[in-house]
Amino acid sequence: MKKTICVLLAAMMLCVAFAGCAKPVEESQPETVQPNTEAVEEVVEEKEWFDNVTITISTVDGSSYHLPFYIAEKKGLFEEVGINIEYVGFPGGPVQMEAIESWDIGTTGIGGVLNCLIGHDGILLANVREDGASQNFWAYNDSDVVTAGQGNNTLSDQIYGSADTWRGKTILCSYGDVKHYTLVKTLEGFGLTLEDVNPLWMDASSCLASYWGGEGDITAVQGSANWDADVNEKMTKVSAATDMGLGLYGSMVANKDSLADTNKADAIVKVIELYFEMMDFMADEANWTDVVNYMVEYNNWCGIEGDFEKFENQLKTGGKFFTLEDQVNVFYAKSENSDLTIMADSIADVLKFYEELEVWEAGSYEKFVQPEHFNTEILQTIWESRTAE
C-alpha cells in the first residue's frame, strides 16, 4: 500500500514538473523582427485603454489578409491599448465559419464570406485584398496547353492553350469554391463547359500533391504554393482569376454577437482601426522590407515554409491591399448593377454563379443581401474621425 502511494506521488510530481517545463503559446512564436520604431510611434495617436479585454481573431492559416493584424500584434499596438489578442487559424473558410462562436472578428475568402453571412448570420465589414492572385491553374511546361501559347481565350490573352488543347483534359480542382468559379470562367472563354473536360474534384490542398503524383493534366494550386520555387520552375500558370478580371476579394467579417456585446464592441472597433493603420504602414514603400519579413515570420509560424523571395513575390503579385480610404470611397459606394454596395455586389456575383450551378441552394442570394449582414458604420466612423484630425 505504502509502495503504491509512493509511486503515485512520484508520478504526480513528474507530471507537475513536465507541465512546468511546457512553453506557453506566446513563447513558441519566432523572434520578432526589429521594426522601424519611429513608424510605431506615429501609428497610435491616442493611448486608449480597454481594460485587458480579449478579442479573438480568426483567419485561414497563412492568409495574407491576416498580415496587418499580425504586424499590429508584433508591434505591441494591441497591448498598448489593453487589448489581448487570441488567434485561431483554420484550414479553410467554411470550417472557420462553423466555429464562428469561438471568434469575434476574422478575415477570409469568398467561400468563407458566403458561409459566414448565409449560414451563420455573420457581418461583412470590408474587402481587404484582391483574392484572384491565388486562384490559378497550372500545367507542366511541356504540356500541350502551354505549348499552344496564349491569346486564344476571349476573357484574357494571358490564358494558355486553346479549346482543342483544353478539351478532354483531366483538371484537378476543388468543388464549389472560387477555383471552381475560375475554371468555369476559363472554359467559357474557350467556348467550353465542364462537360468538355474531365474535372477531378478534390480538397484544394490535395490538388498539387496529386499532380506531382502523376494525376491530371492541369491542376489548381492552393494559396502560397502558387509562389513556390518548384511550381514556378516546372510548371506554367495557364489560367489566373486576376487575368480575367473576375473581381474576387478577401474580406473582413465579424460575429454579430460579438459586435452586439457591449464589453467587446469598442475594442473590436479599435482592433479594426489598428488593422487599417497597419494597411497604411504596409502601403508605405519605406517599410517594404519589414513587411516582407513579417510575412515570412507569420507564414513560418503557421507552418508554411518559404523564404524572403517567395513571400516578397506573393505580396508583390498577390493583389492590392485595400486601405480604409478604398473602403469608404470605393467599396461602400452603391453598385451600378444592384442596390448593394460594390463590396457586397462583388461577392453576390459569385453567389449567383453558385446558385446557377446549384452549389448554393435557391434563395441563398436573398439570405445574403439582408441589410443586417453588412456594417459600413464602423469603418465610416473610423474614417470620419481620422479625416477630422
Add this chain to the structure above:
Amino acid sequence: MATRQEKLQEMHKQYIKTERNKTLKLFLISIGSVIGFFLVWELLSIFGVTNLRVLPAPSSILDAFVEKINSTAPDGCTIMQNIITSGEVALLGFLLAACIGIPLGLFMGWFEKADRFISPIFEMIRPIPPIAWIPIIVVLVGVNMKARAIIIFLSSFVSCVVNSYLGIRMTNPTLINVAKTFGARNVETFFKVGIPSAMPMVFTGAKLALTGSWATLVAAEMLASNAGLGNMLTIARKVSRMDIILLAMVIIGLIGAVLLSVLNALEKRKMRWKSNI
C-alpha cells in the same frame, strides 16, 4: 386423443411461436427507441429548444432526402449515385481487409515464427491513423477509387488481424491435444481445430472492420471524389447545408447497421454450433 408425438409437435409449435413473438417484441422495442429518439428531436425543434441552423429537425433531413432523390445539388450527384459510389469503395476496402487481414491474423496467431517476424512491423503500423497515410497513397497510387479503397483497407485491416490473432490464440489447448493424440499434424490442426475455434472472434473483427470502413469513408472521399456520401457531406459543409450533412451521417449509420445485421445473420448461419449467438 392426441398421441404423444402430436402433443410434442404442438408444444414445439407453441415454443416457436413464443420465441417469434419475443423476437418481434424485442425488434419493436429497438425500432421504437429509434423512432422515439427522432420524435423527441423533432419536438425539441418545433418548440425552439434546438438551434435549427446548427441542428435541423428530422423533418428537414427527410425533406433533404426526398430532394436528393432527383436533385444533384449541391454536390453534383443524386443520393443513390452517392450511396452506390460509397458502397463500392467501402465494401472493396472492407473485403480487401478481410481477405488479407483474417488469414494473416490466423497465421500469425498459430505459427510462432510468422508471429515473431510480422508482429514488430504490424505493431508499428497499427497505431498510425488511416488519414496519415493519405499523402503517401496519393504519391504512390494517385487519387482514384483504388486510393480511397486503400485508405479504408488500412482502417479495417487492423481489426481483422488483431481479432483473428486473438481468436486462434484462444483455442482450447485440450482440443489441440486431442487432435495431436489422434495423429493430426500441426497444419491439419490449424485448419480443423484452430480456424473453427477462432471463428467467433474472426466475425467480431469483421464487424469492427465493417464499422471502421464506413467511419473512414468521409476521410477517404475527401482525397478525391466526384461522388459518394463523404463527398456529399464535404460539399454540404462548404455551403452550410446542415440538413444534408446530417442526411449523409444518418445514411452512413443506417447502411452500416444493415451491413452489420447481414454479417450477424451470416455468423448465426455459419456458427449454429455456438449456443449464445
